[in-house]
Amino acid sequence: MLDMPTRSHFYQKITATLRMIAVTHLLLVAIDAVDELQTYLEKISGVFNDITEAGATAELQLMNLKTLFGGNAEAAEAMYERISEYGKVTPYDKAGLLEAQRTMMSFGMSGEAAFSTLQQIGDIAMGDSQKLQSLALAFAQMSSTGKLTGNDLMQMINAGFNPLNEISKVTGKSVGVLKEEMSKGAISADMVSEAFRMATS
Numbered sequence: 001m002l003d004m005p006t007r008s009h010f011y012q013k014i015t016a017t018l019r020m021i022a023v024t025h026l027l028l029v030a031i032d033a034v035d036e037l038q039t040y041l042e043k044i045s046g047v048f049n050d051i052t053e054a055g056a057t058a059e060l061q062l063m064n065l066k067t068l069f070g071g072n073a074e075a076a077e078a079m080y081e082r083i084s085e086y087g088k089v090t091p092y093d094k095a096g097l098l099e100a101q102r103t104m105m106s107f108g109m110s111g112e113a114a115f116s117t118l119q120q121i122g123d124i125a126m127g128d129s130q131k132l133q134s135l136a137l138a139f140a141q142m143s144s145t146g147k148l149t150g151n152d153l154m155q156m157i158n159a160g161f162n163p164l165n166e167i168s169k170v171t172g173k174s175v176g177v178l179k180e181e182m183s184k185g186a187i188s189a190d191m192v193s194e195a196f197r198m199a200t201s
Contacts, residue, residue, distance in 0.1 A: 061098050068105040079111050086119065091127035100136035107140035117193070123200040124161045134159040139196070148187040153179075166195035 066076040083101060087094040097118065104114035117139055125131035138155035142148050148163070156163060164178045167187070171178070181187055 057095070061095070064102055065098070068102060069111060075111065079115065082115060083118075086122075090122055092122060092129055092132060096129045096132060097122075100132055103133070103136045104140040104143070107144040109140060109143055117196065120196045120200045121161075124196070125159065128160075131159040135161065139192075142192055143189050146189050147185045148182050148189070148192050150182065153182065161196075161199065163192045163195035163199075166198050167191055170194075170198070 062076060062080050065080055066073050069075040069079070079101070080098075083097050084094055087097050090097075100121070101111075101114050101118055104117060105111060109117070118136070121132060121135040121139065125135060134155055138152045138159065141155075142152040153162070153164065162175075164175045164182070164187075167173075167178055168175050173181075178187065
């Protein structure tokens with residue numbers, strides 16, 4: 001058996017060891033808590049940054065629309081809301097839709113005409129954002145000149161739509177004949193616009 005001094009010393013060592021284990025455990029718990037708190041704060045910071053960036057982007061998009069509407073804030077805000085609502089029922093994101101709208105208006109199309117066309121090309125592009133932008137640009141270029149050119153036609157075909165096919169159905173003329181007429185400037189922007197309308201009606 002251990003004598004009293006030895007036993008007392010033994011108990012003190014055990015007590016000290018247990019205290020050390022307890023302190024170590026508390027430190028580990030505290031470190032985990034700090035890590036979790038830091039992770040939580042980083043997530044919150046990320047959310048606030050996203051909100052701030054989204055707000056800044058929305059403000060810039062609205063300012064761009066306002067410029068295209070000749071400074072008419074009310075008209076710009078109304079169109080912004082219409083495009084936002086349209087985006088909710090399509091696969092396209094709002095930024096892409098606004099970009100397509102801006103492209104067409106930049107080439108001289110009215111806000112209403114551009115939005116109507118935006119919906120048509122949105123259907124034709126079938127959810128493909130790249131095709132949406134390509135069709136918007138090709139249509140805008142064609143509208144600015146008032147007629148369909150070979151370059152416009154090629155862009156539209158590459159984006160998955162040949163307006164001459166639709167025009168052929170109405171006129172009874174072959175696509176080949178229509179291409180010849182196009183080379184003479186005889187395929188008007190209105191004819192192509194009607195082709196877009198027929199394709200999505």
